Amino acid sequence: MAKQKLDFNIVPIFNQTAPGVWNDFIRIEAVCDTELYELSYPTEPIIQSRFRAYKGAYHENKHNFAFGAYSNGQMIGFSQGRLYQENEMYLDRLYVLPKYHRCGVGTQLLKAVEQTSALIATKIKFIALEEAASFYEQKHGYQQFAYMEKNLSPTANSIVPVFQWVKKDIKLKITIPVDTRALKQNKYQPIFAHINDDCEIDAVATRTNNGTNKIWANYNIPLSQSKPYRDELLKTLEKIK
Numbered sequence: 355m356a357k358q359k360l361d362f363n364i365v366p367i368f369n370q371t372a373p374g375v376w377n378d379f380i381r382i383e384a385v386c387d388t389e390l391y392e393l394s395y396p397t398e399p400i401i402q403s404r405f406r407a408y409k410g411a412y413h414e415n416k417h418n419f420a421f422g423a424y425s426n427g428q429m430i431g432f433s434q435g436r437l438y439q440e441n442e443m444y445l446d447r448l449y450v451l452p453k454y455h456r457c458g459v460g461t462q463l464l465k466a467v468e469q470t471s472a473l474i475a476t477k478i479k480f481i482a483l484e485e486a487a488s489f490y491e492q493k494h495g496y497q498q499f500a501y502m503e504k505n506l507s508p509t510a511n512s513i514v515p516v517f518q519w520v521k522k523d524i525k526l527k528i529t530i531p532v533d534t535r536a537l538k539q540n541k542y543q544p545i546f547a548h549i550n551d552d553c554e555i556d557a558v559a560t561r562t563n564n565g566t567n568k569i570w571a572n573y574n575i576p577l578s579q580s581k582p583y584r585d586e587l588l589k590t591l592e593k594i595k
Contacts, residue, residue, distance in 0.1 A: 360425060360457040364466050366515035367420040368594070369542035370434075376408045378422070378429040382449045389452045390485065411436050411446060417474055419443075419517045421466045423450065423459045430454045433463040435471075438479065441525075443471040443506075445480035464494060469514045472506040473547070474523045479503045508553040513583070513590050516545040516558075527554040532570045539563045544594045548583045556580075559587040567591050 367375060383404070384396050396404070412418055415436040423431035431450035438444035445467060450459045471478050479501035482490055490496035496504045508514075508526055519537040521528065526549065537545060537560055548557035548571075557571040557580070571584050 360454060360459070362423050362425040362430065362454075362457070362459060362462075364462045365422050365424055366466070366470070366517070366544070366594070367422050367432075368515070368517060368544050370408065370412050370418075370420050371542075375420075375422075376405055379408065379432055379434070379447070379449075380404055382429065382432060382451055383447070385451055386449050391483070408434070416520065417443075417518050417523065419467065419470050419515075421463055423454075423463055425454070431459045431463055433467050435467065435478075435480070437474065441476045443467075443475040443478045445478060460489065461493070464490075466515075468504070468506060469509050469512060470517065472508045472525070473514060473516060474520075474525055475506055476525065477503060477505050508549050510549060510551050510553050511583075512549050513586055514547050514549060516547050519545055519558075524555070529554050529556045530558065530570050530572050532558050536560065536562060536568060544591060546587055546590050548587055557584060557587055559584075559591045561591060561594070 370376065380396065380401055387396070411434070417437035418435065420434040421432060422429045431454065433445065433448040435443055435445040435447070448460065448463055448467070450463070468478060482502040487498065487502070490502050491498060494504070496502045519534065521534060537543065539562060543560055545558065545560045547555045550556045557569065559567060559569040561567055567588055569584060569587060571580050573580070
């Protein structure tokens with residue numbers, strides 16, 4: 355069956371505690387559990403248990419991530435995970451509503467997870483349902499051991515969200531001086547980094563508490579070379595509400 359054409363966007367969710375985010379996660383999980391895996395629709399105790407799991411994973415881990423796939427303003431899929439141990443990220447969940455399967459949504463969610471995880475880890479792992487194993491193994495190069503696993507490498511010439519700026523944890527070389535105080539103003543601060551052709555971070559953009567956008571870039575190279583990705587960083591930042 356050919357892929358359907360679907361207009362959607364993958365958006366990093368810096369603040370998972372924002373109203374409605376976890377409700378959307380549970381809604382999508384419930385549909386997938388019911389339609390794909392013939393599991394019972396979540397009861398209230400299960401819903402509350404899932405809320406506690408989301409909250410615990412979010413607040414108890416220094417490095418965590420979440421992405422939402424949106425079409426026409428509605429979340430149609432999501433991915434969520436955290437740092438599992440040094441150099442290893444763990445993907446807790448990746449769900450896409452069944453009606454949007456074979457549209458590339460899961461692939462783009464997974465790509466976003468891998469790109470952001472490669473900033474601070476060299477491997478990603480998770481437990482995959484049997485029904486989804488071929489998606490990860492055949493399409494995306496994962497190997498099944500005790501977990502589904504894949505080694506990570508940074509994507510050159512890309513713009514990647516940074517969910518928590520902890521310089522000592524970042525595996526890539528940072529070629530610019532960044533005011534780390536400005537990157538720790540609040541927990542939900544959107545941060546994006548540009549990774550150059552040498553897989554180094556050579557520009558960082560963030561939004562400060564007063565709502566202004568701020569960028570650090572490698573000004574040792576000609577403006578004509580840095581301007582395109584500096585502009586793209588700011589455009590990416592402006593899309594985040």
